[in-house]
Amino acid sequence: MMNILTSWLSPGLMHAVAWTLLHFLWQGAALAALAAASMAFCSRASARYAIALTVLVMMLAAPVVTLLSIRQIQSITDRGSADNWRSGSPVDLAVNGSPGAVDPRAPGLRRNLSSWNSFSWLVEAWLAGVAFFSLRSAGGFLLLERQRRKLSSNVNVRILEMCQTLQRRLGLKWAIRYCEGEGLQAPAVIGWFRPVVFLPLRALTGLSQEQLELVVAHELAHIQRLDPFVNVFQVVVEALLFYHPAVWWLNRRIRAEREHCCDDLAISLCGNAVEYARALTLMEEWRSVPVLAMAVNRGPLTERILRVLGLRTLGAGMRGIGITGSVVCLTAALFAGNALVGIAHARPVISGMAFSPQAAQAEPVSPQEPKPSPVRPASSAQPAAAPPLAATATPATTATSYIDAMKAAGIGDLTIDELVAMKIQGVTPEYVRELHDQGLHPDADTLVAFRVQNVTAAYIQELRGLGFNPGPDEIIAFKVQNVNADYVRGLKEAGIQPNPDEIIALKVQGVTPAYIKELRAAGLNPDADELIAMKVQGITAAYVHDLRELGLKPDGDDLVGMKVQGVSPEYVREIQATGLKPGGDDLIAMRVQGVTADFIKALQSAGFKVDIDDVVSAKVQGLTPEFIEKARQHGFKNLDLDKLIELKRLNILEPHADI
Numbered sequence: 133m134m135n136i137l138t139s140w141l142s143p144g145l146m147h148a149v150a151w152t153l154l155h156f157l158w159q160g161a162a163l164a165a166l167a168a169a170s171m172a173f174c175s176r177a178s179a180r181y182a183i184a185l186t187v188l189v190m191m192l193a194a195p196v197v198t199l200l201s202i203r204q205i206q207s208i209t210d211r212g213s214a215d216n217w218r219s220g221s222p223v224d225l226a227v228n229g230s231p232g233a234v235d236p237r238a239p240g241l242r243r244n245l246s247s248w249n250s251f252s253w254l255v256e257a258w259l260a261g262v263a264f265f266s267l268r269s270a271g272g273f274l275l276l277e278r279q280r281r282k283l284s285s286n287v288n289v290r291i292l293e294m295c296q297t298l299q300r301r302l303g304l305k306w307a308i309r310y311c312e313g314e315g316l317q318a319p320a321v322i323g324w325f326r327p328v329v330f331l332p333l334r335a336l337t338g339l340s341q342e343q344l345e346l347v348v349a350h351e352l353a354h355i356q357r358l359d360p361f362v363n364v365f366q367v368v369v370e371a372l373l374f375y376h377p378a379v380w381w382l383n384r385r386i387r388a389e390r391e392h393c394c395d396d397l398a399i400s401l402c403g404n405a406v407e408y409a410r411a412l413t414l415m416e417e418w419r420s421v422p423v424l425a426m427a428v429n430r431g432p433l434t435e436r437i438l439r440v441l442g443l444r445t446l447g448a449g450m451r452g453i454g455i456t457g458s459v460v461c462l463t464a465a466l467f468a469g470n471a472l473v474g475i476a477h478a479r480p481v482i483s484g485m486a487f488s489p490q491a492a493q494a495e496p497v498s499p500q501e502p503k504p505s506p507v508r509p510a511s512s513a514q515p516a517a518a519p520p521l522a523a524t525a526t527p528a529t530t531a532t533s534y535i536d537a538m539k540a541a542g543i544g545d546l547t548i549d550e551l552v553a554m555k556i557q558g559v560t561p562e563y564v565r566e567l568h569d570q571g572l573h574p575d576a577d578t579l580v581a582f583r584v585q586n587v588t589a590a591y592i593q594e595l596r597g598l599g600f601n602p603g604p605d606e607i608i609a610f611k612v613q614n615v616n617a618d619y620v621r622g623l624k625e626a627g628i629q630p631n632p633d634e635i636i637a638l639k640v641q642g643v644t645p646a647y648i649k650e651l652r653a654a655g656l657n658p659d660a661d662e663l664i665a666m667k668v669q670g671i672t673a674a675y676v677h678d679l680r681e682l683g684l685k686p687d688g689d690d691l692v693g694m695k696v697q698g699v700s701p702e703y704v705r706e707i708q709a710t711g712l713k714p715g716g717d718d719l720i721a722m723r724v725q726g727v728t729a730d731f732i733k734a735l736q737s738a739g740f741k742v743d744i745d746d747v748v749s750a751k752v753q754g755l756t757p758e759f760i761e762k763a764r765q766h767g768f769k770n771l772d773l774d775k776l777i778e779l780k781r782l783n784i785l786e787p788h789a790d791i
Contacts, residue, residue, distance in 0.1 A: 164378035177392035662688030
């Protein structure tokens with residue numbers, strides 16, 4: 133089969149394809165080194181993803197440009213040899229004896245076909261590899277399409293409403309289908325133009341509502357970013373350039389950074405990185421998904437979990453060290469490419485004669501000593517470009533100077549990982565001294581955390597100006613929750629004097645100074661703990677105002693209890709319409725037992741004059757209008773509510789079998 137394919141290629145094209153494949157060995161290594169060095173300088177996953185994807189496009193374009201350049205050189209050579217033949221140049225006379233000795237049907241001079249045919253095995257091996265990986269990918273796509281067609285069970289209405297809400301928040305107007313089932317073990321996106329978000333039963337039952345929202349947001353992020361189409365492009369590049377390890381390495385980086393980008397988008401949309409990390413942890417072993425599907429548990433989950441939680445991994449800390457290796461690899465690739473270009477495009481040798489299309493005369497040369505060709509390919513690398521790249525490597529004195537400067541600032545006995553992490557995050561001796569001036573003496577990990585969260589000496593001084601003396605952990609928590617001096621000042625102006633832990637909790641729950649003032653205007657005077665509980669339950673000033681208009685004066689604890697049990701102003705109005713005037717505790721007890729206005733009216737219609745305790749007791753004992761009627765049918769009259777409850781409790785009116 134491969135022989136048939138290669139037989140369709142002319143010797144010149146076979147030669148060009150073979151040299152193109154060889155040239156990509158150094159080109160791919162150089163591009164991969166450039167990608168690694170560039171990504172090491174980027175802290176954002178989206179930037180690293182864009183760089184890696186751009187370099188992958190360049191990897192696909194490099195062989196195309198190289199092939200066109202080689203074919204152009206061959207065309208120039210053919211025209212020059214044809215001119216020599218028509219003019220009866222000394223080259224032809226020396227080789228063939230006369231111009232007529234050359235085949236007039238050939239547009240150019242004969243090449244050394246035996247050396248070209250030696251490349252046929254290389255092209256055949258490449259075509260075989262392309263065919264193998266193409267068939268493998270086609271099988272994967274067929275399996276994915278078959279899996280998509282099998283998904284016929286739609287999610288329930290509650291889950292569908294949640295998914296569509298997230299879809300609207302992301303601005304996705306695609307027709308997206310949401311399915312559940314047992315086919316896969318982890319949530320995934322299947323399909324391209326008509327995507328399906330698959331939610332396995334394990335995820336629907338094993339994740340909380342908040343975790344499920346984060347996971348669905350992650351999958352919708354794949355659709356919004358057109359990741360399924362990019363994945364197809366990656367598969368195509370892997371099939372065509374399968375023989376180069378740099379292509380596989382770069383594709384792994386793209387897939388990892390793609391998951392990081394979707395993680396960031398999911399957290400920014402739904403918040404709560406801790407819950408998302410827990411969801412990823414639960415799905416650590418849920419990896420039964422097709423390779424071509426966009427699954428939430430794809431990629432190195434451990435690294436993703438640490439990244440979501442804001443923790444530094446060893447790989448992240450070693451990025452700076454990899455820059456030097458990337459520069460060295462790039463320099464070596466350029467030198468190797470330059471040498472390969474010189475070998476590949478040396479002057480063609482024709483029957484022992486060196487050929488130059490510009491020369492008026494030719495001198496015999498031996499096949500072992502070819503003269504260099506005056507025509508160079510456009511993609512030839514110049515050796516002069518290598519020294520500047522090599523010069524960018526960080527000298528050892530820089531690291532030593534940084535260590536000495538940190539020791540002078542009071543930070544010593546650092547490990548390599550700590551030094552690299554501090555250097556990457558921009559921890560400088562000046563920054564350390566500024567913190568020391570504020571009375572803080574953080575260790576290396578805390579310094580890195582401070583820089584990651586952009587904690588400055590001015591920020592610490594601002595907090596202390598408000599009467600706080602927070603420790604390092606509290607400062608980081610303040611910064612993570614975006615607590616600033618204006619927020620703390622607003623809390624104090626609203627009458628709250630919280631401690632640092634309460635400030636963080638208030639900020640997490642979204643308690644604002646305006647919210648506190650609204651509650652105070654409604655007649656409440658809650659403390660920090662009550663404010664947090666009220667905000668969690670969604671208690672608003674309007675809710676308090678409505679209850680007070682109905683004659684109730686609940687405090688903070690009563691409000692929380694009433695809201696938890698679903699006591700609404702409408703419910704209070706219905707109860708009061710029966711003639712009862714319950715308080716806050718009474719309403720909570722009645723709501724807990726399921727007492728309704730209709731139940732009270734039924735008791736009153738039966739002739740009972742009930743109070744709140746009677747109503748609750750009757751409901752607890754299961755006393756119903758039907759039971760009251762049954763008692764009267766048995767001849768019981770003028771029974772009060774307590775006696776009816778006793779009859780119900782002892783099951784006196786229930787049928788009994790004869791003994």
